[in-house]
Amino acid sequence: MLNVDIIRRQGTFTLRARFNVAAAGVTALFGPSGCGKTTTIQCIAGLLAPDGGRIELDGVCFYDAAARAQVKAEHRGVGYVFQDARLFPHLSVRGNLHYGAQRSRRAVYASFDDLVAMLELGTLLERRPNQxxxxxxxxxxxGRALLAQPRLLLLDEPLASLDAARRDEVLPYLTRLRDQLAIPMVYVSHQFDEVLRLATALVLMRAGEVLDQGxxxxxxxxxxLRTLAGADRVGAVIEAELLGHDESGLLRLRVGAGELRIPADEPWARGTLRLHLLARDVIIATEPAISLSVRNQIAGRIESIGREAGGSDLVAIDIGANQHVFARITPAATQALELHPGKPVWAMIKAAAIQGHSFAAPARRREL
Amino acid sequence: MWALSAAEWQALTLSLQVAAISVVCNLPLAVALAYALTRRFMGRGLLDAVVHLPLVLPPVAVGYLLLVLFGARGPIGHWLQAKLGLELVFTRAGAALATAVMTLPLMIRAMRVSLEHLDPGLEQAARTLGAGPWDRFFSVTLPLMLPGILAGAITAFAAGLGEFGAVITFVSNIPGQTRTLPLALYTALQMPDGDAAAARLAGLSIGLGIAGLVLAEYLSRRVARRLGR
Known part of the structure; x- marks a missing residue:
C-alpha cells in the first residue's frame, strides 16, 4: 500500500497530491497535461523532492517533511518507466536488462527468463537500443525496470511517444504484466482509452489537485470523471462476467440483471470483460421493442436525470446488481417519453458499438 | 637526406615519451574537470577560466609560472623534491609537466563536447535502477564520454609532441633530457649547416600531427557509432 500526501511548489504552480494506491493492480493517475501527474510520481520515485508532506510504501517511510527524513531514489526500490524509454545506448538489450537486476538485493519475483518470455524480448537481446x-x-x-525487482512500478505515459499502431502493440504486454505479476503499478496517462484498458483504480487530477479517487x-x-474524460467519452464502465458463446458465435455477458451479446473479435475464455457503454450509444425505450435491429435490451429503472453542459439530458439507469448504464438523450425526448426517476425503462445498446477489454482479476500479491 | 641521425631519433622518442606521460597523467584530471564543469556550483566560472588560461597566455609565461611554482625554490617544487625526491627542473618529468599544463584545456574541450550530448535522463534512469553516484558515473557517464576521452587524448598527444615555449622556459634545452622534437628543430635552425636536419624534423612534426588528428577523428567516430549516435 502506497500512501502519498505531498505538497510541492514550482513557481506559481502548487501541487497538492493526496491518495492511496492498493497493494496490487494498476492505479492510473489520470488528468490533462500539466496537472502535476509526472511531478507526483517523480516525488514518489525520489527524483524530485516535495516541499512538505509524507510518502510511505508498505510501512516504509520514503519522505517525511516533519521528521526531515528522505530516502534516496537509488535506495527506494521503486521502478520507473520513462516516456522516452531512456535505454543505455552503450549497452545491448541484454546489458540494459541486467543493469537493474545486478544492483538489486531484493528477493526475485520476476526472473530474467520469465520477463523475457512475457515481453517477448528473446530475439532482441543482442541488439543495441538504436536498432x-x-x-x-x-x-x-x-523489462529493465521490473528486473530490478521493485516494490512498486511507476509508468510515466510509456505509450505517449508512440503512434497508434505501436501503442496497440505494447498495450497487451502491459495488461499481461498486470494480470501475471503481483506488483502495484502507478500508470500516468492523459489518454482515457489506455486507462480503460489497464486501470484497476483511478486517481483523477486537475491543476495540481486530486479531484477524486476510486x-x-x-x-x-x-x-x-465525465469532466476529465470529455463529453464524447461519457458512459458507463461495467465489469461483465463472461457466460460463454451463443450458437451464432456472439459472446454472452452478464450485465446487471440481464444479458448482453456482443461480437467477439478475440476468443475470450475466462474472467471478466470490461465494457465501456458510451452514453451516446444507449437508447431508451419505455417498452421492449420487437421490430428493431438492436438486439441488446436490458430492463432497468431510471435513477436520475441530469442536464449536461451541452444541453442534452444524461439519464442514469439502474439495471440491477449494483450496475448502471447512462443514456444521452434530448430534453424533448425526456418530455415526450415522460421520463422521471423511478420509471421502468429498457436500455437498448447496439452490439457493434461496444468495446470490450479483457480483464482478469489481478493476481494476489506475493509476499516480497 | 631523409635518414634520421641518432640525436634526431633521440628527440623523436623523447617527444613521444613526454607527450605520452603528459596524456596519461592528465586523463583522470581532465575527466574530473570536464565532468565538474558541466555541473553548477560556486566558483565554476573561475575554475573554467583557470583551466583555459594556458590557451590564451603566451607559453613562455606559462613556463615562467611553472618555474615560480615548481622550480627548486618554488613552494611546490621544493616540497616535491624534499618529500618525493622528484626533480622537475631540467628533467623529462618537468617537460611532461609543462606539456600537460599546456594541453589540459584541449583535452577538456574535447571531452565537454561529448558530455554536452549526454542525456541527463540516463543518470536518472540509473538512479531508479539502484545505482549510487559513483556507480552511475562509472557505469553510464564514463562509457558515454568515451568518444570525447579518446578524441581529447589523441588531440592532446599530438599537440603535446609540439609543445615548445613552456618546455624550453621551464626545463631548458638539454639533449636526451628535455630536447624534444620542436626544440631539436629550433636548435637545428640555429646551426649554420642545420637546414637539412630542420627540414627532416619539420616534416616529421607535420606527419605526426596529421596522423594524430586523423586517428582522433576515426576512433571517436567508430566509438560514437558503437554507442548508437
Missing part, C-alpha cells in the same frame, strides 16, 4: 523500434524500446525499458466503475458515474 529497436519505439515499441520494442518501451518493452525493454519495462475504481473505474465507481467513477464512471461521477461528474469528476
Amino acid at each position: 529497436l523500434s519505439g515499441g520494442e524500446r518501451q518493452r525493454v525499458a519495462i 475504481t473505474l466503475t465507481e467513477l464512471s458515474g461521477r461528474e469528476s
Whole structure:
C-alpha cells in the first residue's frame, strides 16, 4: 500500500497530491497535461523532492517533511518507466536488462527468463537500443525496470511517444504484466482509452489537485470523471462476467440483471470483460421493442436525470446488481417519453458499438 | 637526406615519451574537470577560466609560472623534491609537466563536447535502477564520454609532441633530457649547416600531427557509432 500526501511548489504552480494506491493492480493517475501527474510520481520515485508532506510504501517511510527524513531514489526500490524509454545506448538489450537486476538485493519475483518470455524480448537481446523500434524500446525499458525487482512500478505515459499502431502493440504486454505479476503499478496517462484498458483504480487530477479517487466503475458515474474524460467519452464502465458463446458465435455477458451479446473479435475464455457503454450509444425505450435491429435490451429503472453542459439530458439507469448504464438523450425526448426517476425503462445498446477489454482479476500479491 | 641521425631519433622518442606521460597523467584530471564543469556550483566560472588560461597566455609565461611554482625554490617544487625526491627542473618529468599544463584545456574541450550530448535522463534512469553516484558515473557517464576521452587524448598527444615555449622556459634545452622534437628543430635552425636536419624534423612534426588528428577523428567516430549516435 502506497500512501502519498505531498505538497510541492514550482513557481506559481502548487501541487497538492493526496491518495492511496492498493497493494496490487494498476492505479492510473489520470488528468490533462500539466496537472502535476509526472511531478507526483517523480516525488514518489525520489527524483524530485516535495516541499512538505509524507510518502510511505508498505510501512516504509520514503519522505517525511516533519521528521526531515528522505530516502534516496537509488535506495527506494521503486521502478520507473520513462516516456522516452531512456535505454543505455552503450549497452545491448541484454546489458540494459541486467543493469537493474545486478544492483538489486531484493528477493526475485520476476526472473530474467520469465520477463523475457512475457515481453517477448528473446530475439532482441543482442541488439543495441538504436536498432529497436519505439515499441520494442518501451518493452525493454519495462523489462529493465521490473528486473530490478521493485516494490512498486511507476509508468510515466510509456505509450505517449508512440503512434497508434505501436501503442496497440505494447498495450497487451502491459495488461499481461498486470494480470501475471503481483506488483502495484502507478500508470500516468492523459489518454482515457489506455486507462480503460489497464486501470484497476483511478486517481483523477486537475491543476495540481486530486479531484477524486476510486475504481473505474465507481467513477464512471461521477461528474469528476465525465469532466476529465470529455463529453464524447461519457458512459458507463461495467465489469461483465463472461457466460460463454451463443450458437451464432456472439459472446454472452452478464450485465446487471440481464444479458448482453456482443461480437467477439478475440476468443475470450475466462474472467471478466470490461465494457465501456458510451452514453451516446444507449437508447431508451419505455417498452421492449420487437421490430428493431438492436438486439441488446436490458430492463432497468431510471435513477436520475441530469442536464449536461451541452444541453442534452444524461439519464442514469439502474439495471440491477449494483450496475448502471447512462443514456444521452434530448430534453424533448425526456418530455415526450415522460421520463422521471423511478420509471421502468429498457436500455437498448447496439452490439457493434461496444468495446470490450479483457480483464482478469489481478493476481494476489506475493509476499516480497 | 631523409635518414634520421641518432640525436634526431633521440628527440623523436623523447617527444613521444613526454607527450605520452603528459596524456596519461592528465586523463583522470581532465575527466574530473570536464565532468565538474558541466555541473553548477560556486566558483565554476573561475575554475573554467583557470583551466583555459594556458590557451590564451603566451607559453613562455606559462613556463615562467611553472618555474615560480615548481622550480627548486618554488613552494611546490621544493616540497616535491624534499618529500618525493622528484626533480622537475631540467628533467623529462618537468617537460611532461609543462606539456600537460599546456594541453589540459584541449583535452577538456574535447571531452565537454561529448558530455554536452549526454542525456541527463540516463543518470536518472540509473538512479531508479539502484545505482549510487559513483556507480552511475562509472557505469553510464564514463562509457558515454568515451568518444570525447579518446578524441581529447589523441588531440592532446599530438599537440603535446609540439609543445615548445613552456618546455624550453621551464626545463631548458638539454639533449636526451628535455630536447624534444620542436626544440631539436629550433636548435637545428640555429646551426649554420642545420637546414637539412630542420627540414627532416619539420616534416616529421607535420606527419605526426596529421596522423594524430586523423586517428582522433576515426576512433571517436567508430566509438560514437558503437554507442548508437
